[in-house]
Amino acid sequence: MTSAQRAWGLRFWLITLAAVASIIVTASLGRWQLSRAAQKQALQSLLDQRAALPPLDNRQLRGQALADAASAQDLTHRAVRLQGRWLTQYTVYLDNRQMQGRPGFFVLTPLRLEDGDDAVVLVQRGWVPRNFQDRKLLPPLETDPGVVQIAGRIAPPPSRLYEFDSADGSLGSSRIRQNLKLAAFRSETGLALMNLSVLQTGPASEGLQRDWPVIGAGVDKHYGYAFQWFGLSSLIALLYVWFQLVRRFLRPRPRSLD
Template sequence: MSRVRFVVVSVATALTMAATASLGLWQLDRAAQKTALEASIRARADLPAWGNGELLAAPDRSAALYRPVRLQGRWLPQHNVFLENRQMDGRTGFFLVTPLRLSGSEQTVLVQRGWVPRDFNDRLRVPAVDTPAGEVRVQGRLAPPPGRLYQFGEAGTGPIRQNIELAAYRLETGLPLLELSVQQTGDDEGPLRRHWPLPATDVQKHHGYAFQWFALCTLVAGLYLWFQIIQPRRKSNRRNGPEDAR
């Protein structure tokens, strides 16, 4: 029975160590992937800015996310959307999203123009933001469509919304929207704040998880050595000691 128990414990220990070590290596691999992604994002952010022509001609725009752009077009303020419960610099307010019709084309792109505070005394009050008429130049960077927050029920259709769903918004407005957005950069403009951080990749989180898995693997190995090898030998030596003395 003692021999069988030793074999069972040894097999279980080996499997546990293999699993925890594999999970630690997987977390390190995830960290390496995210480090490479972060480097790619920062490299794209340093590329020359695209204009209208380069943006419209790009075969795979999703591969150019976070690349700078300098676009020309006309604002369509009748389709303004204020996304609520959005944070910037630790404050909660709205992200103002306005479609921009690109000059020389019918194509339109959603522009996240910046963050504005909301009136907490009148939650239905839309902030007053100046929207220039005529052709404008917009400096920014390509980005995914505005991130989704949890909401109860379906997205609304008014000027204040929790989320904006690109497909539904395209049907609602009839606009030929590109499958991405632009985060407008540059100086703050009136109430608009434009302190957009690059996306965080949480590499440190994966390093922390890897340390925990490797620590657990080491703990299992230490417990096995102590209870299955060291402690039984010490007991055996104590039992055999008096006999050897006689």
């Protein structure tokens, strides 16, 4: 065997090894995305089941989410219909929040439940636009001082945004904040806040918009990724067969000059 033939054979096996490894990796990624889709499908089924359950009232909510974080997690996305009074002095505006592509504030106000033991739930009431001329100028809200009834669903607190360590947006120094931690807010206000929050739903009212994103587990996204990975795996296999097997036997092999 000549040096040219040995080099050609070594190149063939290196390409074969790289192709096999690439096919295995991309196929494994496709299978992983399918497993993620199955998990998300189960989650979506759970969300649909919870959304179909009758709304929880004041008594039921207090009974199922006294102070147990695990119980609060199990109640996520359950519908609620609550009665209480707004504690407007503790209203917080979360900055840099968008709704329909517009920047503004998420408005959070504690609601003291009626006929209870001073139980309070933090309500994500809606969204208001910001004033671009004066950031600290907040739009007026039409808050009823009496007993109100709200409809909504149990939801995690608003997602945290990045903030500098020196920022005081999570402290009680301002109504406008970047983030809000439920435990820290409980300590700050001294309120008997439940270990959950409620996302108020319904049409726009009180100067607030409520075009919240539709609840979804994102199953289709994982199916799309799986299709891409399996497609890439198949493409690698086809290219390998064509260039390294089919064309190998169609083209003449290098001959020795001896």
